[in-house]
Amino acid sequence: AQKVTQAQTEISVVEKEDVTLDCVYETRDTTYYLFWYKQPPSGELVFLIRRNSFDEQNEISGRYSWNFQKSTSSFNFTITASQVVDSAVYFCALSEEDSSYKLIFGSGTRLLVRP
Amino acid sequence: DVKVTQSSRYLVKRTGEKVFLECVQDMDHENMFWYRQDPGLGLRLIYFSYDVKMKEKGDIPEGYSVSREKKERFSLILESASTNQTSMYLCASSAEGGYNTGELFFGEGSRLTVL
Numbered sequence: 001a002q003k004v005t006q007a008q009t010e011i012s013v014v015e016k017e018d019v020t021l022d023c024v025y026e027t028r029d030t031t032y033y034l035f036w037y038k039q040p041p042s043g044e045l046v047f048l049i050r051r052n053s054f055d056e057q058n059e060i061s062g063r064y065s066w067n068f069q070k071s072t073s074s075f076n077f078t079i080t081a082s083q084v085v086d087s088a089v090y091f092c093a094l095s096e097e098d099s100s101y102k103l104i105f106g107s108g109t110r111l112l113v114r115p
Numbered sequence: 116d117v118k119v120t121q122s123s124r125y126l127v128k129r130t131g132e133k134v135f136l137e138c139v140q141d142m143d144h145e146n147m148f149w150y151r152q153d154p155g156l157g158l159r160l161i162y163f164s165y166d167v168k169m170k171e172k173g174d175i176p177e178g179y180s181v182s183r184e185k186k187e188r189f190s191l192i193l194e195s196a197s198t199n200q201t202s203m204y205l206c207a208s209s210a211e212g213g214y215n216t217g218e219l220f221f222g223e224g225s226r227l228t229v230l
Binding site: 050 | 146155156157158159160163165171173174203205207218219220221222223224
């Protein structure tokens, strides 16, 4: 069965610290997609990144980076030099090729960046 | 600016009432979704629609129905609200094939309280 686990419920850091949000997934499919979304206090989820199962290259976008490791079924998200505006709930999600309309979301990690 | 608009940010209803949650998108997207967000459970798919008048059940359709009479509008209906339907409801849309990319565009959510 497909499943996404975000074991960290809440993380609190001081501004400028680096922080890593963990995501572990389960799937039987060989073709699947992984995502990260950000939900700021306004409530509207914002798409951050998509990765397919055949692309294990790490991705960097500004202060954000993602580490995809199939060997450990993990897709971790790191924010470098965190800022107060990074405070949000972050969701990891999975979709499988056979049911690609459906995103399976993790329970989310609430990140608080303190000034 | 592209937008998914949910008609009500906050609603309070009584047990047994019929509740309509409306969602409108201005991006001409084919696909629309209704999710429910609960603490510790992440987002769970209730229903989605890939075309006008077409709908598919998600993971938790019981107690809900949907209507899509026009491409831009997707309504979630609670025929007889119950207290366990107290939750945050999120509407999302994506372009044709967009569900494969996971690039969903979300509204700000409707927080429903059933007394």
